[in-house]
Amino acid sequence: MSTKNNQPDWDKIAEKFDVWLPHIAPVGEELLAALEAKPGDRIIDLASGTGEPALTLARRLKGHANILGIDAADGMVRVAQAKVTKERLPGISFQCMPAEQLVFNDNSFDRALCRFGVMLFTDPLQGLKEMRRVLKPGGRFALAVWSTPETMPTMHWSYEVFSKRLPEDQHPPLAKITSLGAPGLLEDLLNTAGFSSFSVVRKTFDYQFKSFDDYWDTVEASDILKQQYDALPQNERGKIRDEVGRFARDFIHDGQLRIPHEYLVAAGGK
Ligand SMILES: C[S@@+](CC[C@H](N)C(=O)[O-])C[C@H]1O[C@@H](n2cnc3c(N)ncnc32)[C@H](O)[C@@H]1O
Numbered sequence: 001m002s003t004k005n006n007q008p009d010w011d012k013i014a015e016k017f018d019v020w021l022p023h024i025a026p027v028g029e030e031l032l033a034a035l036e037a038k039p040g041d042r043i044i045d046l047a048s049g050t051g052e053p054a055l056t057l058a059r060r061l062k063g064h065a066n067i068l069g070i071d072a073a074d075g076m077v078r079v080a081q082a083k084v085t086k087e088r089l090p091g092i093s094f095q096c097m098p099a100e101q102l103v104f105n106d107n108s109f110d111r112a113l114c115r116f117g118v119m120l121f122t123d124p125l126q127g128l129k130e131m132r133r134v135l136k137p138g139g140r141f142a143l144a145v146w147s148t149p150e151t152m153p154t155m156h157w158s159y160e161v162f163s164k165r166l167p168e169d170q171h172p173p174l175a176k177i178t179s180l181g182a183p184g185l186l187e188d189l190l191n192t193a194g195f196s197s198f199s200v201v202r203k204t205f206d207y208q209f210k211s212f213d214d215y216w217d218t219v220e221a222s223d224i225l226k227q228q229y230d231a232l233p234q235n236e237r238g239k240i241r242d243e244v245g246r247f248a249r250d251f252i253h254d255g256q257l258r259i260p261h262e263y264l265v266a267a268g269g270k
Helices: 010-035 054-064 074-087 124-134 153-163 185-192 212-222 226-231 234-251
Strands: 043-046 067-071 092-096 109-115 135-146 197-209 256-269
Touching (some): 010 054, 010 074, 010 109, 010 197, 010 212, 010 256, 043 054, 043 124, 054 067, 054 074, 067 074, 124 185, 185 197, 185 256, 197 212, 212 234, 212 256, 234 256
Parallel strands (some): 043 109, 067 092, 109 135
Antiparallel strands (some): 135 256, 197 256
């Protein structure tokens, strides 16, 4: 399985990413509970994408938010910042910046947050070192990464149907997305980054869709597999939906599609 970082072009799909937000909201709730942020805390959200879970936290902290989201993709940052402007949310802003090179002083944040970002970093260890560097002594972090390939059915289905049709350098990035999911890996990385006090817990949530059509509409609307689609010969494109649909059959209960996905929550202090 390729470990090449052929992740989606986040800049190009930024306007479409939000179709996933309701589906991954339960993971945001877990992180916010583990983060234990207080009004007035200075908080950084790494790889903040189109703004979650930072925006949810800002709404809850009302006028007491002091949150900065950073993301390497300018398009994602623009979408996040537009939400701040539209809602006139105080105390939160977004900047374009790689997690591996934060421009902030040492010991400058009380809390650090990151949902489904670390495993996508070009250099996850450097990103975690930076997260630790900018945290104040006594500060807390909470982050989530995806678990192993077999516990991530939707991504696994896509991998199966595309990878047999495409050269390795165009496969869906299953290996990268699940690169920190195996037992012990995230713990080792956090230790190497200098963290000594933390827990890593495996959790499951369900992607829930009204039907397979509903799921497939979401996949298409998000353009998350656009690179792979565009790389397919025309006569192969129409077969993808039906093949994925066959995998999905096992997950239809009472007419609804419920697909369990495993992820890891790491939380701790500096
Ligand atoms: C799956 S999205 C998650 C976005 C958001 N945290 C959420 O949960 O909705 C992954 C994000 O990681 C960002 N990303 C990837 N590599 C990065 C890096 N090295 N530094 C900062 N952000 C990065 C991408 O641009 C993308 O917005």
